[in-house]
Amino acid sequence: MGSSVSSKPSLPDSSARFRHHLPPNDLRRPLVNEISQQLVNGLALGAVYALIAIGYTMVYGVLRFINFAHGDVFMLGSFAGYYLAPRVAQWFPLPGWAGWTLVMVLSMVICAAIGILIELLAYRPLRDRPKLTVLITAIGVSLLIEYTCQHKAVFGASQKAFPDLLPAGVFKLGGLSFNTTQFVVLGVTVVLLAALTFIVKKTRIGMAMRAVSHNASAASLMGISNTFIISFTFGLGSALAGAGGILYGMTYTGIDPLMGVNVGLKAFVAAVLGGIGNLPGAALGGMVLGVVETFAGGMSGVSTYRDGIAFAILIIILIFKPTGLLGSKQIEKV
Amino acid sequence: MLTVKDLHVSYGAIKALHGVSLEVPQGSIVTLIGANGAGKSTTLRALSGLVKPASGKILYEGRDIARSAPHRIVAQGLCHVPEGRMVFANLTVHENLLMGAYLQRDRKWIATQTEYVFSLFPRLKERENQSAGTLSGGEQQMLAIGRALLGRPKFLMLDEPSLGIAPLLVKTIFERIVEINREQGLTILLVEQNANLALEVSSYAYVLESGSILLEGRSSELKANPEVRAAYLGA
Secondary structure, three states: OOOOOOOOOOOOOHHHHHHHOOHHHOOOOOHHHHHHHHHHHHHHHHHHHHHHHHHHHHHHHHHOOOOOOHHHHHHHHHHHHHHHHHHHOOOOOOOOHHHHHHHHHHHHHHHHHHHHHHHHHHHHHHOOOOHHHHHHHHHHHHHHHHHHHHOOOOOOOOOEEOOOOOOOOEEEEOOEEEEHHHHHHHHHHHHHHHHHHHHHHHOHHHHHHHHHHHOHHHHHOOOOOHHHHHHHHHHHHHHHHHHHHHHHHHHHOEEOOOHHHHHHHHHHHHHHHHOOOOHHHHHHHHHHHHHHHHHHHHOOOOHHHHHHHHHHHHHHHHHHOOOOOOOOOOOOOO | OEEEEEEEEEEOOEEEEEEEEEEEOOOOEEEEEEOOOOOHHHHHHHHOOOOOOOEEEEEEOOEEOOOOOHHHHHHOOEEEEOOOOOOOOOOEHHHHHHHHOOOOOOHHHHHHHHHHHHHHOHHHHHOOOOEHHHOOHHHHHHHHHHHHHOOOOOEEEEEOOOOOOOHHHHHHHHHHHHHHHHHOOOEEEEEEOOHHHHHHHOOEEEEEEOOEEEEEEEHHHHHHOHHHHHHHOOO
């Protein structure tokens, strides 16, 4: 950290700001630097995948189904930020750290509430039905959210420009340069993953989540309300997806109601890659996917095939490790 | 303390219990014996709320708990050590015990009771920080009992504590069950396939067959009953 040099607080010259956003494409940089710079870009993308993948994997852990509406919760997080920013700006200047923190926290809270509501309205009535019924319902919820949000009375179908939440700048760390957004994306992800690990490993409710995930009826014999733990899990996972939505908006600036489809799919794949149901696995899977995708996209000649290359590598990994990178073989209970 | 009246349970179209009635007086050890599939586990699962009875009453300390959710029943001091132990294999021994104490707020009581469980089963103390999945069957059974004891039970239900466990450990576990009953004044309902053992430690017994009570009586009398001896005691 000693070598980190923060840029001037304000950058009046727009060309200077433009330059700061493009260090990876500077062809005069040596190859090693180019590679490490792509690594930074890949990790920043992977961080967003990781935050979303955790929601998939946690819900799978307690309910054994894939909540396909989770990618749309991520999208709603982005839009929450989009609509909150002008209101927050009335009290705290944006771009600015205090305003950004408030937008982040509020979006996470909103997404947590949406996630809890989706479970309550759509999945809870089907608790004792076959998992396939719930899975199909999840796809229905996902489509419902996507197409309702595209209506002109809601968000409208066109892409919107995500507001600037943080002052632009460049940090140098070793030979690498991070722009503020990349630095914040990675920093926030690390903090959130640490907080999540603490909750799951050290708190009473986290232990109860693990107990429900291992054996729900045995957990209820301990006095644990499965219903409460399931709600909590949806809330926690959706809050992380909301954070992911904000970080994504800050990085890619264009948001639209269907953005959750592609990113959600990738995050789901990341969760499977890491071993579905395994929390560190989801984080690792997200990072691996982000990095692989970024490197594939950065190679001249094949860059248009970046998703194809990324998925091919995933398929190869899953052929040799079908339970995912950190997943363990589970014995199906009868 | 617990009175079951005309309990009926079905799994879909299959009737598992048709009209089971039984009574467990405070402070006693009562056993429910019977062959595989007779409905012993189903009876316990209905008592702890894991399956909803089709009809009938379960009066626990005078209240009907037949429609209550499992986590509410546990809160009233009715704890269930399920068949197959069902310890949380992904949690450590210590964490499993803490899960047993999920509803307990009194940290001092939890610490004292944990020590009591360790004194009953010193093996658990040795393996305190190991994940429960690495324990042997007998050790897992000890853990399952210890975990239930941390739920501050007034009424303890044990489902097949001898199942799949080395004979030497079975002896230890049954000695401890008697000890718990004596020292903590705990009422126990014991389900066992090993009828010899169950009749040895209990004061009263019910024989369950195809979902209804076939016989009941003092354990010492049932032990002498020629019908029971032929069908369940292998004599």
